Amino acid sequence: MTASPAAHNYAHLDETLAKKLIQQAGLGDIDQRIANGTRLSLEDGIRLYETPHLAAVGLMAHRVRTSRHGRKTYFNINQHVNYTNICIYSCKFCAFAAKEGEARGYLMTPEVVEQKVREQLHRPVTEVHMVAGIHPTMGYDYYLDVVRAAKRGRPDIHVKAFTMVEIEHILNISGKSEDEVFADLRAAGLGSCPGGGAEVLVDRVHKAVFREKMGPDRWLMAARKVQRHGFKMNATMLYGHIERVDERVQHLIKLREVQDECGGFMAFIPLAFWPYHTDLANFGHVTTGNLDLRSIAVARLMLDNFPHVKAYWVMLTQESAQTALSFGANDIDGTVTEEKITHEAGTTEPQALGVDQIAHLINEAGYEPVQRTTIYEEIGERQATHA
Numbered sequence: 001m002t003a004s005p006a007a008h009n010y011a012h013l014d015e016t017l018a019k020k021l022i023q024q025a026g027l028g029d030i031d032q033r034i035a036n037g038t039r040l041s042l043e044d045g046i047r048l049y050e051t052p053h054l055a056a057v058g059l060m061a062h063r064v065r066t067s068r069h070g071r072k073t074y075f076n077i078n079q080h081v082n083y084t085n086i087c088i089y090s091c092k093f094c095a096f097a098a099k100e101g102e103a104r105g106y107l108m109t110p111e112v113v114e115q116k117v118r119e120q121l122h123r124p125v126t127e128v129h130m131v132a133g134i135h136p137t138m139g140y141d142y143y144l145d146v147v148r149a150a151k152r153g154r155p156d157i158h159v160k161a162f163t164m165v166e167i168e169h170i171l172n173i174s175g176k177s178e179d180e181v182f183a184d185l186r187a188a189g190l191g192s193c194p195g196g197g198a199e200v201l202v203d204r205v206h207k208a209v210f211r212e213k214m215g216p217d218r219w220l221m222a223a224r225k226v227q228r229h230g231f232k233m234n235a236t237m238l239y240g241h242i243e244r245v246d247e248r249v250q251h252l253i254k255l256r257e258v259q260d261e262c263g264g265f266m267a268f269i270p271l272a273f274w275p276y277h278t279d280l281a282n283f284g285h286v287t288t289g290n291l292d293l294r295s296i297a298v299a300r301l302m303l304d305n306f307p308h309v310k311a312y313w314v315m316l317t318q319e320s321a322q323t324a325l326s327f328g329a330n331d332i333d334g335t336v337t338e339e340k341i342t343h344e345a346g347t348t349e350p351q352a353l354g355v356d357q358i359a360h361l362i363n364e365a366g367y368e369p370v371q372r373t374t375i376y377e378e379i380g381e382r383q384a385t386h387a
């Protein structure tokens with residue numbers, strides 16, 4: 001028997017009771033600042049991470065989510081194409097990358113990318129998500145060609161491609177001006193950027209686990225360039241390894257500042273670290289449900305200028321992603337298809353979910369599944385149901 005949506009979440013929790021719970025958790029002052037529209041500080045963020053009262057933090061985040069999105073929970077029908085795992089860098093948290101010449105290294109030609117997109121023509125896919133390693137020798141035209149290839153395979157598909165690390169690399173090898181490169185990418189068919197590669201935007205973590213790759217300032221600068229050239233993007237944070245609580249909150253504040261400046265971020269996506277087969281494997285454990293839910297909730301409360309917070313089911317697990325919908329998340333990502341990066345690091349989640357499975361997760365948690373495009377235009381329910 002399916003219980004009513006209201007029975008599954010606290011969307012209808014009596015406000016007096018909610019206030020009492022938050023007061024008893026010692027978070028009444030933060031709750032008042034949220035109600036007043038006063039921006040939360042670094043200290044507020046740290047308290048929200050450190051309080052034992054997770055339910056109270058979740059409740060505050062849920063209130064904000066509900067005030068902006070009601071019970072709507074977004075998903076899309078997408079596919080992933082990781083066009084190469086060959087990478088010049090050796091980030092310690094990465095199980096995906098291979099060096100040139102290694103047996104497990106691969107590089108897709110543009111024709112293979114086109115074929116991958118064509119293989120999904122029987123499904124109503126609206127987005128291809130393309131990120132990859134930084135290949136040592138492929139030239140500027142290759143990056144334009146993989147975007148063109150995806151559009152050839154399916155002309156109406158939205159190409160969401162290139163982390164800020166790839167964007168900086170493309171700019172560096174182009175021999176062209178910034179304006180020319182973004183014009184070329186747009187003409188090739190780039191629609192938006194997924195926003196990865198940020199990891200944790202503080203120097204200590206950068207030096208410790210991904211020192212060869214761009215650090216915080218360069219990531220933020222690349223994001224500004226992308227947004228100033230009119231592309232929308234997301235932003236991620238890889239949490240649950242060596243970063244401290246205050247560093248997570250600093251990361252959120254830096255993103256909030258860029259959003260004030262440029263306004264091009266769509267969703268914030270906390271990425272749970274999977275240690276297996278990485279140089280941090282001795283770290284020993286995956287993130288806990290407590291940290292996953294708290295990361296979603298704190299992000300919702302700190303990022304007052306981000307419209308969407310996404311519970312990416314591949315990394316969170318379906319169970320945590322579903323629960324995260326009551327802790328501030330209003331998006332559960334998409335059907336995915338052939339995810340490689342987290343699977344190399346040990347997730348046992350499937351490589352894809354059907355629309356029915358996603359809708360079930362959302363419905364069963366008491367929310368309303370709404371299919372969206374990459375840039376959060378709503379797609380009619382009929383199309384979603386029959387996908």
Ligand code: SF4
Pocket residue numbers: 087088089090091094095096097132133134165213
């Ligand atoms: S995280 Fe990205 S840049 Fe770093 S090693 Fe892996 S593929 Fe390369």
